[in-house]
Amino acid sequence: MMRIFSRNIVKVGMGNPCGLVKSCRLSLVSGRYLNYWKGLPHLPVPPLRETCERYLSALEPIVKEDELKQTTRLMEEFLKEGGDGEKLQKSLERKACTTDNWLTDHGLQTQYLDRREPLVVFSNFGFALPQMDFRDKLGQIRCAAKLITAVLDFKTMIDNETLPVEYMRGEPLCMMQYCQALSSCCIPGLKTDSLVFHGKSSNAPKHITVAHNSQFFTVEVYNSDGTPITVDQLCVQLERICNSPLETNMELVGILTTLRRDSWAKWYDRLVQDPSNRESVSAIERSICMLCLDGAMPQVYGKSGRCAALQMLHGGGSQWNSANRWFDKSLQFIIGEGGTCGLNILHAVIDGTASLALADHITASMKKPQMMPSPVELLPMPQKLHFNITPDIKNVIEEAKQSMDKIAEDLDLRVLVFSHFGKIFIKAYKLSPDAFVQMAIQLAYYRIYQQCCASYEAASMRLFRKGRLGVIMSTSSASAAFVKSFDDPKKQSTEKLELLEKAIKVHRWNTNMEIRGQIIYGHILALKNQAIEDDIPMPGIFTDPSLDKAFNFRLSTSQMSSKTGCLCFAGPDQPEVYDFCYSFTDDDITFVGSAWKSCKENNVIQLIQTLEDALLDMRMLLENETSSA
Numbered sequence: 016m017m018r019i020f021s022r023n024i025v026k027v028g029m030g031n032p033c034g035l036v037k038s039c040r041l042s043l044v045s046g047r048y049l050n051y052w053k054g055l056p057h058l059p060v061p062p063l064r065e066t067c068e069r070y071l072s073a074l075e076p077i078v079k080e081d082e083l084k085q086t087t088r089l090m091e092e093f094l095k096e097g098g099d100g101e102k103l104q105k106s107l108e109r110k111a112c113t114t115d116n117w118l119t120d121h122g123l124q125t126q127y128l129d130r131r132e133p134l135v136v137f138s139n140f141g142f143a144l145p146q147m148d149f150r151d152k153l154g155q156i157r158c159a160a161k162l163i164t165a166v167l168d169f170k171t172m173i174d175n176e177t178l179p180v181e182y183m184r185g186e187p188l189c190m191m192q193y194c195q196a197l198s199s200c201c202i203p204g205l206k207t208d209s210l211v212f213h214g215k216s217s218n219a220p221k222h223i224t225v226a227h228n229s230q231f232f233t234v235e236v237y238n239s240d241g242t243p244i245t246v247d248q249l250c251v252q253l254e255r256i257c258n259s260p261l262e263t264n265m266e267l268v269g270i271l272t273t274l275r276r277d278s279w280a281k282w283y284d285r286l287v288q289d290p291s292n293r294e295s296v297s298a299i300e301r302s303i304c305m306l307c308l309d310g311a312m313p314q315v316y317g318k319s320g321r322c323a324a325l326q327m328l329h330g331g332g333s334q335w336n337s338a339n340r341w342f343d344k345s346l347q348f349i350i351g352e353g354g355t356c357g358l359n360i361l362h363a364v365i366d367g368t369a370s371l372a373l374a375d376h377i378t379a380s381m382k383k384p385q386m387m388p389s390p391v392e393l394l395p396m397p398q399k400l401h402f403n404i405t406p407d408i409k410n411v412i413e414e415a416k417q418s419m420d421k422i423a424e425d426l427d428l429r430v431l432v433f434s435h436f437g438k439i440f441i442k443a444y445k446l447s448p449d450a451f452v453q454m455a456i457q458l459a460y461y462r463i464y465q466q467c468c469a470s471y472e473a474a475s476m477r478l479f480r481k482g483r484l485g486v487i488m489s490t491s492s493a494s495a496a497f498v499k500s501f502d503d504p505k506k507q508s509t510e511k512l513e514l515l516e517k518a519i520k521v522h523r524w525n526t527n528m529e530i531r532g533q534i535i536y537g538h539i540l541a542l543k544n545q546a547i548e549d550d551i552p553m554p555g556i557f558t559d560p561s562l563d564k565a566f567n568f569r570l571s572t573s574q575m576s577s578k579t580g581c582l583c584f585a586g587p588d589q590p591e592v593y594d595f596c597y598s599f600t601d602d603d604i605t606f607v608g609s610a611w612k613s614c615k616e617n618n619v620i621q622l623i624q625t626l627e628d629a630l631l632d633m634r635m636l637l638e639n640e641t642s643s644a
């Protein structure tokens with residue numbers, strides 16, 4: 016679900032991404048995290064020739080033979096001694112020496128802040144926590160109070176730097192993302208957005224924003240002695256909010272945050288011209304997080320994981336919960352009235368692995384029996400936030416309602432709980448579960464379209480200082496050979512198995528290269544960007560149509576496996592993209608696939624059914640071949 020935006024990836028003059036990152040950097044100049052963080056390696060700039068060779072090999076299954084020949088010619092020119100490649104590589108290496116992470120700085124700006132599409136569905140992603148067991152309003156309130164208490168507990172660990180360092184394959188991960196996760200917000204700008212982080216200022220916020228009936232309230236969540244309020248105390252506050260009268264002629268201000276960013280930027284400036292509005296918007300932006308106490312969801316969504324996913328991603332549309340949000344906030348915790356519970360996450364601030372750790376922490380905490388004594392301190396009433404809505408903003412709210420409803424209507428999202436086997440089965444055949452699933456997705460795609468497409472899997476780059484996400488190019492010559500052979504009656508099963516094993520090995524190798532910093536996608540695009548910064552004529556390799564084909568991904572995939580049964584999902588970030596998130600347990604695999612209905616070539620129901628068949632057929636191949644061996 017990482018956001019890949021090949022169309023607007025290049026930007027002149029990247030500049031400093033945002034104050035947020037700066038603030039966080041400052042925040043680490045004390046305490047034990049600094050020593051830890053300093054010990055993490057800088058992301059290296061990979062050797063130029065290797066990247067170029069791997070890029071050419073990634074093109075093989077995607078482009079035609081004559082196109083590949085042309086690209087190879089352009090590449091030779093690029094790599095000539097003293098040529099453009101060498102110059103740009105040197106510039107990039109110089110830049111890498113002066114930044115904490117040359118890829119992250121570039122990616123934050125181009126992949127998130129410069130994007131003009133709405134944040135809702137196109138950029139923000141979500142998690143659904145396991146279904147909660149409550150049936151009435153009091154149950155919903157109690158669940159919300161427990162959830163916020165767990166968030167505050169997590170915040171304390173971030174603030175005192177006691178959040179345990181995470182590890183991947185036995186190596187420590189960068190923890191920087193946590194510093195920015197709470198008390199931050201995205202501010203719309205006409206050309207580019209910016210991020211603000213309030214958590215480290217001398218008057219760091221002590222309140223959350225609660226959304227209920229599309230109205231917003233601030234609630235103080237710390238007692239005067241600085242201790243976080245208890246579940247019981249928070250319940251009292253949330254009951255007060257739920258019992259407050261519904262404003263007559265209330266306007267759905269929150270829906271404005273679902274607009275395209277340039278449009279929202281224009282109306283944001285207009286909105287905050289009014290002092291009362293300015294104060295309300297500032298209170299939301301400064302708050303630690305959003306808590307959205309939702310109403311009903313459309314019945315057509317059913318009661319399954321699909322409904323929960325849609326609720327977390329967009330809220331169901333303007334008549335349901337889409338205005339009960341502030342999509343610019345980094346973290347929105349959402350509790351539905353029927354027991355659904357989860358998060359909507361601003362991707363610019365935090366990625367899947369870090370937010371999954373938060374979701375897992377909350378889920379585990381909410382299961383623990385409550386130990387806190389009854390409330391002692393009388394708390395101030397929650398403050399309702401007021402907005403003065405002028406006729407022109409009222410019109411924009413109407414437009415935003417319509418555009419939001421279009422998005423909700425257009426998004427097709429399906430959940431497949433594949434319970435025939437999980438990680439254990441695949442490992443028993445000495446295969447990588449992740450690579451196995453990647454090959455199944457590619458086989459399913461090939462079975463429908465009879466061709467391979469550019470596809471990628473998100474990889475965590477947190478082994479490096481300030482590392483965010485990398486791109487594993489999942490389509491390889493080996494994967495193409497496997498999918499093309501699988502349904503070929505002329506091929507023997509032994510050969511098919513060999514091709515599967517080889518494709519899996521190649522994917523696993525590519526994964527290792529990516530997470531170790533030997534990246535292709537990020538390197539090539541950074542070199543292209545460097546050509547603009549250095550103001551040299553654009554080398555042919557970057558205007559070559561093959562580049563678009565290679566990076567115009569049709570399948571965007573990501574594995575996010577939770578320890579506590581949370582489910583991760585995202586929407587497609589481009590009209591023709593399929594997004595697939597999947598999670599493993601020992602014995603099953605859950606997929607959340609999505610696509611836009613308006614893309615006539617895409618059909619997520621068909622792809623997900625074909626994927627189920629592909630997994631079963633691949634299992635049969637493994638079982639038959641090993642029993643006959």
Ligand code: COA
Binds near residue numbers: 367472
């Ligand atoms: N034989 C037996 N076992 C194997 C094996 C083999 N040949 N290859 C791998 N395994 C095992 C691994 O040791 C691991 O064991 P564990 O369950 O005890 O940990 C398990 O299978 C899973 O490994 P694998 O399926 O290969 O995947 P991975 O855990 O290495 O994950 C990524 C690969 C790319 C998903 C991971 O590196 C990553 O980056 N995850 C984050 C993605 C992300 O951030 N997404 C969100 C974007 S917002």
